Amino acid sequence: MRWEYRNTVLVLCTAAFFATMVARLVISPVVPEIESEFGTSAGMIGLALTGMWAAYALSQFPSGILADRYGERSVILAAVSVTAVASVALALSPSLATFGLFAVALGAGAGLHYVVATTLLTRIFSNTGRAIGLHVAGSPIAGLSAPVLAAAVAARYGWRAAILLGAAAAIPVGLLFAWRVRETEPQHPERPLREGFEPETLVELLSRPAIAYTTVLAVISAFVWQATASFLPAFLIAHHGYSTALAGALFSLYFVAHGICAPTIGGFSDRFGRDPTLAATLATGIVAYPVLVAGSSLPVVAGAVALAGVAMSWSAPLQDRYIVRLSEDETNRGFGLVRTVYMLLGALGSVVTGTLADLAGWGVAYGALGLLLALAVGSLALVRLRGLSL
Structure with missing residues (x-):
């Protein structure tokens, strides 16, 4: 070729x-x-x-x-x-x-x-x-x-x-x-x-129903990503009693799974559609995070870490969801705006998850991440079933 x-x-x-x-x-x-x-x-x-x-x-x-x-x-x-x-x-x-x-x-x-x-x-x-x-x-x-x-x-x-x-x-x-x-x-x-910075134009873009809904999905996804990237080793050490070295090795496994799956999921998005691929990717996390909390053996926890890496490979279908809903005239400006918004809100994943872990323990904090992903997947299913143009 x-x-x-x-x-x-x-x-x-x-x-x-x-x-x-x-x-x-x-x-x-x-x-x-x-x-x-x-x-x-x-x-x-x-x-x-x-x-x-x-x-x-x-x-x-x-x-x-x-x-x-x-x-x-x-x-x-x-x-x-x-x-x-x-x-x-x-x-x-x-x-x-x-x-x-x-x-x-x-x-x-x-x-x-x-x-x-x-x-x-x-x-x-x-x-x-x-x-x-x-x-x-x-x-x-x-x-x-x-x-x-x-x-x-x-x-x-x-x-x-x-x-x-x-x-x-x-x-x-x-x-x-x-x-x-x-x-x-x-x-x-x-x-x-x-x-490019006129407030009326920016508010109009963000308030479009399809853009607003995609931003909600992006904030949830970025929130979970931030919480995972910030605290996965700390969670493994505090909740499962693993050593720092073992927690670091499992954290590397997370990145390996994430790196391998991101291009593959992008290909699936082109072949099977953005929303079905996004839903399937995030649904992997609905399994991963409860198993991370409840897993009683190292192989089970390692498998859950890998699944979390898969779940956090949502970028391609979710970002492509934005691109197709923006005209060519506004792609650069529009995508830049929504990415700033969802990254800033998603960054709350660190402080919220850390605070929840202090108040209720790591099991509750990481279990909540699975519930957030279930909310996102459920909304995607509802949009598809009702034929909504979101």
């Missing part, structure tokens, strides 16, 4: 997503070393990381507006370039204040990538679910490799060298992207940037 140009774009967009994710994930394993050097607390480092992830979520929306004005290629290159520069700046931070500032810059720069790359791929691929699924795979691959590599580098060379791994990933990807990806025509080069 002849290699097509669009496959080059897909590979390099996925590599760019991987690089921007690596730059953020290498920080967590070296938090104790950063605390020690700056003489600060975990809470203060946590505040800096919260700022980074909030900036990542908030920059999704303007990224689409910038792409409409300047073209997707330019915005993706800006995302990778800012990621590289901010990673170097983080590694050279002389104080906690500058570290926090550069962490926010890193989040904002990295956040420019995903929406723009997704809309570019859906424009050049007819099998949009598969393309989105392959693109999404850049995240779990980074989640599996970056923390391990960062810990190894930090043990030998210190935390600053570990954070430089973000730049080491971003620089070659940026150079390859600039070399191999052609210029993309902006959709609205004449449109003033301020027009």
Whole structure:
């Protein structure tokens, strides 16, 4: 088979997503070393990381507006370039204040990538679910490799060298992207940037019934994803009494399952339909989370962890659900807006789940995640049975 140009774009967009994710994930394993050097607390480092992830979520929306004005290629290159520069700046931070500032810059720069790359791929691929699924795979691959590599580098060379791994990933990807990806025509080069931020237009888009319903599904899915990514090792240690090493190994299994299944689920979405695939994917979690709580043996719990990885591979069918409901004229701006909204609301998964675990125990906290997914799947079934145009 002849290699097509669009496959080059897909590979390099996925590599760019991987690089921007690596730059953020290498920080967590070296938090104790950063605390020690700056003489600060975990809470203060946590505040800096919260700022980074909030900036990542908030920059999704303007990224689409910038792409409409300047073209997707330019915005993706800006995302990778800012990621590289901010990673170097983080590694050279002389104080906690500058570290926090550069962490926010890193989040904002990295956040420019995903929406723009997704809309570019859906424009050049007819099998949009598969393309989105392959693109999404850049995240779990980074989640599996970056923390391990960062810990190894930090043990030998210190935390600053570990954070430089973000730049080491971003620089070659940026150079390859600039070399191999052609210029993309902006959709609205004449449109003033301020027009994209008009409140009336944004409210109208979010209030459309199909967009509003999809956003509810996305918030539930992102909430469960955030709760799983934040606390799965802690849950395994506290609820099942596993060692830190075993909990870490099972967490890696989660990312492996997630990374393998994301492209496959995207292909299923193209073949069997978005909503049936989304419902089946989320329904896997209805089984996974109760079994995680009630499982009495390591093989059973490991199987539930893998099923949770499958359930959290919902991105392709759910995001494609947005894309087909937005006109070509509003895809960049609209998808950026809804992604900012559902990411910010979904981020509550960490604080709500953690608080519920403190008040009622980890069994209740993780069991509730299964109930949320059951609510989403039930609503999809109701929409289909009643033939609603949502």
